[in-house]
Amino acid sequence: MNRLSRRLLILGLPLAALAGPALATPPKRMIAYKTPWCGCCGGWIAHMRQAGWTVEVVEREDLAPIRAQHGVPDRLASCHTAVVGAYAIEGHVPAGDVDRLLAKRPAARALSAPGMPAGSPGMEAAGREPYTTVLILNDGSTSVFGRHNGA
Structure with a gap:
């Protein structure tokens, strides 16, 4: 190995180490809007956190404006609405479906259970x-995105 190649190798390793985190996948973060009195929402948030998501929780008395802002019709509503990037996640959607949504990035507003x-x-x-x-x-x-529990 000549001196120039060795120098590039030695200098390049620290630069590659610094670039590594920048090339890593972005953190999995979302905001979950829920009412103060709903207990099952906490169970869903715990599920998402166990799947590696960082969830910021915002309590609101009325979630209808959040759903309307993200194009979730009342007929597809649930008890909480999360927002991740450009998508709303309505209700008790499994973490695997959210991950698949973000991997596929379809032209869509939301994913709902x-x-x-x-x-x-x-x-x-x-x-x-x-x-x-x-x-x-x-x-x-709408279209079916995922089937669960034998659906």
């Missing part, structure tokens, strides 16, 4: 029922 399905993250104490997560596209139409 309408209502409060038994057996969804945060709703385990209610039993277990099949449910789907629904992608709310930018034009307001």
Whole structure:
């Protein structure tokens, strides 16, 4: 190895080490809006945190304005709304679906688990029922995004 190659190798290693964190995946952060009295929302937030998400919790008496701002219709509403990047996450959506949404980055407004399905993250104490997560596209139409508990 000549002197120039060795110098580049020696100088390049610290630079590569510094560049490593900059090239890493961005942190998984979201804001979750919930009402002060809902306990199952805390279960969903714990699920997201266990999956590696940093969740900032904001309590509001009325979540309808948050849902309206992010294009979530009342028929697809649940008890809490999270926001991650350009997407709203409505209700008890599993962390794996949120991760898949961000990996695929579809032209959509939100991902919803309408209502409060038994057996969804945060709703385990209610039993277990099949449910789907629904992608709310930018034009307001929907498509099934995920099937859970045998749905």
